[in-house]
């Protein structure tokens with residue numbers, strides 16, 4: 001082997017096509033070490049939840065196969081980036097490290113690594129791969145970040161069109177300095193093995209993701225105007241593939257091009273605007289790295305969240321609230337690691353409003369159980385539902401789960417699939433009265449407003 005050794009540090013971009021860091025390393029010439037680092041302790045890193053760990057295991061195994069097919073291999077190491085990567089450099093004589101950017105709090109580690117490597121005379125380069133629009137490039141007229149989706153997305157659409165996706169390299173000169181066996185990371189559940197529903201629903205990896213994208217573009221997209229009906233398969237189910245970067249947003253964007261009749265063009269624009277919500281969530285996270293733990297709107301710091309015992313939260317977590325559409329959603333989540341978007345809104349609203357439980361409790365449960373658990377979208381969406389977030393639904397708009405079910409699951413197909421006992425004696429009684437609990441939530445919010453006004457008045461002296 002000859003030539004300089006490069007390291008490609010894979011993170012949320014577990015693919016070989018449209019991977020600018022990998023392409024740059026291959027074009028540089030010389031051996032390439034493809035590295036995945038299980039780093040659970042660097043500052044700003046949020047350890048993955050159980051469903052995401054399941055996904056990661058399979059995704060890494062697929063990525064290794066894809067690399068092997070073109071002459072490469074995936075090296076697995078465990079540890080903090082700021083010590084593990086310099087150690088790998090010392091061991092292998094690598095003189096360049098390439099990666100695709102991330103946008104949450106962990107980017108501080110990336111910045112520190114970059115300056116350290118550069119100071120040592122090594123090459124360290126980062127690339128745009130996970131977002132169509134870099135968060136800092138989209139600014140309001142006043143030069144600040146956006147807090148409202150519609151003008152944000154309009155500003156994105158006024159930018160030059162996202163670049164074409166890059167092809168996968170034909171061949172790489174792989175170098176595998178040795179590392180952990182994937183099994184040693186124990187990412188899969190053992191006792192009990194709760195992943196049967198995940199296996200039945202998903203094929204992690206780029207090939208599985210591209211099958212979903214093709215199926216969506218060819219058939220499902222035509223029904224996208226019915227995307228709010230949870231009993232129907234009318235959305236792409238691409239979220240975990242996008243989350244782990246097995247499918248790139250550039251591939252999705254360009255797959256959606258081409259002439260279409262007006263109805264189809266409308267579905268496509270709506271779908272791309274949902275991809276826009278993903279971008280917007282990252283825009284928010286970039287500017288508020290503590291989005292998963294801190295109210296975006298400070299007045300929510302005064303909200304008197306209820307502090308019930310675990311038994312109450314467990315009824316919600318495990319789909320035993322006695323409200324059929326809520327229980328259906330929570331059971332779908334537990335079984336498959338995914339929940340339909342409309343039902344995510346209903347179950348989240350029920351937790352934050354009817355039960356008055358802090359949105360962070362729900363965010364953490366979703367973080368643990370969703371295969372698409374995403375540090376930007378999960379936090380931004382929970383805050384959106386709770387009313388504490390950017391461009392959020394006003395607090396007084398409390399979803400009525402029964403009306404939602406009537407409207408979006410009128411024949412009860414979705415509820416019947418997940419809660420077959422609903423409507424029979426075997427079903428649990430509702431844990432709260434929907435009308436009373438709605439009113440209690442509104443009263444609590446009024447109290448917050450009054451407390452805030454009093455504080456503001458006293459601050460003004």
Ligand SMILES: Cc1cc2nc3c(=O)[nH]c(=O)nc-3n(C[C@H](O)[C@H](O)[C@H](O)COP(=O)(O)OP(=O)(O)OC[C@H]3O[C@@H](n4cnc5c(N)ncnc54)[C@H](O)[C@@H]3O)c2cc1C
Nearest residue numbers: 235236237238239274275277278341344373374377378381
């Ligand atoms: C309380 C709550 C928590 C959520 N947590 C997550 C999460 O952890 N990860 C996640 O990817 N999405 C999350 N969402 C957003 C949304 O529910 C999912 O992205 C969507 O259901 C995924 O299904 P799909 O791929 O079939 O979506 P499609 O309708 O086919 O949309 C295509 C893609 O656009 C993105 N997208 C769609 N809607 C949203 C949205 N509202 N916000 C951000 N991105 C969106 C996703 O990447 C999705 O794959 C959450 C929503 C709520 C209300």
